[in-house]
Amino acid sequence: MSKVKLKKYGLKDIIYFTNKPKEREKRIQDTVPSRSGAKFKCNEKAAERHPDEQLFVIDGITDRGKGVKTYRLKKKDGTDPAFFRAGQYVVIRQEIDGKLIARPVSISSGPAETLDGYIDVTVKEVENGFLSKYIIENWKEGDEVKTSGPQGLFYYEFFRDEKHVIACSGGSGITPILSMAKAIASGDEDFRLTVLYGSRTKKDILFAEEFDEVMKATDKVKLVNVLSDSRAKGCEHGFITADLIKKYAGDDAFSLFASGPQAMYEFLDAEAEKLGLDLKHYRKEIFGSIKEPWTLPGYPAEAKDKVFSLRVMMCGDEYDIPCNANENMLVALERAGIAGPNRCRGGICGWCRSRLVEGDVFIPELTDGRRGADKEYGYIHPCATFALSDAVIEMPNRK
Ligand code: FES
Incomplete structure (x- = not known):
């Protein structure tokens, strides 16, 4: 067996390591701000491929009957939409009566079609669905539409999936x-x-x-x-x-x-x-939020139709709002006119991940996409969480 020789450290080394953090801090403070504003090609490419927002114009509408329509979207600036993995979605961001509403919508075209300059999104009008009804009734050719970049993990993965x-x-x-x-x-x-x-x-x-x-x-x-x-x-x-x-x-x-x-x-x-x-x-x-949670295993029947008080801490503000036990906490926020961060709205992506400070909640197993550590340390995804008592949550500081 070979032996590893350890170097002996002396007083000089200890002084060197003790002073290192102070020296690093000084260098950070002395840095000229303009240097950090440098533009790198790789950052520009990353922003192009994973844009936070895409501005489209509706280029065509196909009515498929039964409240289902497909919208062909082309970028307003004439560039190609971001390439995506087949199975991903975009989040539609639509302002209705001064409120910003966001909902995920699947892309129904293939990824190769982005190179022809478009993506197709297909929307089905959902009963009591706020945004889907708005889209089906109001979107017309030539309208501008804002979406996120491609999102979601529902795609084929060579290393994980069978052939x-x-x-x-x-x-x-x-x-x-x-x-x-x-x-x-x-x-x-x-x-x-x-x-x-x-x-x-x-x-x-x-x-x-x-x-x-x-x-x-x-x-x-x-x-x-x-x-x-x-x-x-x-x-x-x-x-x-x-x-x-x-x-x-x-x-x-x-x-x-x-x-x-x-x-x-x-x-x-x-x-x-x-x-x-x-x-x-x-x-x-x-697809979107869980409905009728009382039909799911583990939901306490006595909570149905109750309205609790929800305190939300977000971006340095505090809001006290009513929260109906029949709807998830994210919907309660939106009903109160507050735009909480969200993408998938189905408990999976973790974008709305928040700390449950106080209160009892119901989280359906079907949409519990939290990591093990988050479950242990009291984190929740409000888009897939239902209040069972008055509660307090701390949401992330992002929209
Ligand atoms: S929006 Fe994706 S987990 Fe809540």
Whole structure:
């Protein structure tokens, strides 16, 4: 065994190390401010690829019926939109009656289309949905639209995912899956994708033509329509069960991607458990906030319809606002006219991560994207947290 020789430290070394922090501090204080204003190419490139904000103009609108519309967005300054990973979303930032409202919307075009100068976003009008209703009723060609840069972690990852992905989707939740299918056709992604798309009837199927085009361009994508309320030739009938998934997975190892309405996840979670998939091979895209928390396991029935008092500390200000136990804390803030930081609104991205100073809360397991340490030290994601008593939270100092 070889021995490591340790250098002996003397008084001179101790003095050197003791004085080092003071010397460093002096250098920082003596630095001429203009030097730190230097522009670096790498920073400019990073800002270009990961912009905080993009200003678009609506270049075309496709009405897909049943309150679903696709908007083609081109950058106002004529440059290409930021490239993205198929499955990501942008956050729409819209001012309505003087209030800034932000909501995530999936990109339904493929990443290669950014090089043609546009992205498509598809919006479905949600019952009681504030921004979706506004968009569907008011957006018209030529309007300016502000969005964030591409966000979200719901995309294929070569190192983590299997080469075969079974995507279970319902309603307008098909949009990120369509983007993945297009990315495979354009060669930007390389995996086999089998889409099990649940709809009530054939009339409710979205993007049928787009999928036909993709399947003409590549044999790596297969679409199977699963109709719950009717039967049709070439379609499966019923729900997306573990047996149906197994039927299309065959003997291959596969990753399961899910993207659809809340009710679909509740059903699919049980089916995924029967398949014995480990956590990293079952990925979900949560669309917006959890609704009707009282229907979820663990919600105390007596809290329903109660209104508590919520104190919010943010950016040096304090607000006391009412907080309905039926809605998450972020919505309570927005109802009070306060714009809290948010992106995914589904408990996953951590952008609204806040400290719970006081109070009891309900956090649904379905959207609990907190890290282990955050759970232990009392941090919450207000977009996926429901008050069960009067509470105090400290939000991050960002919008
Ligand atoms: S906005 Fe993403 S976790 Fe709250």
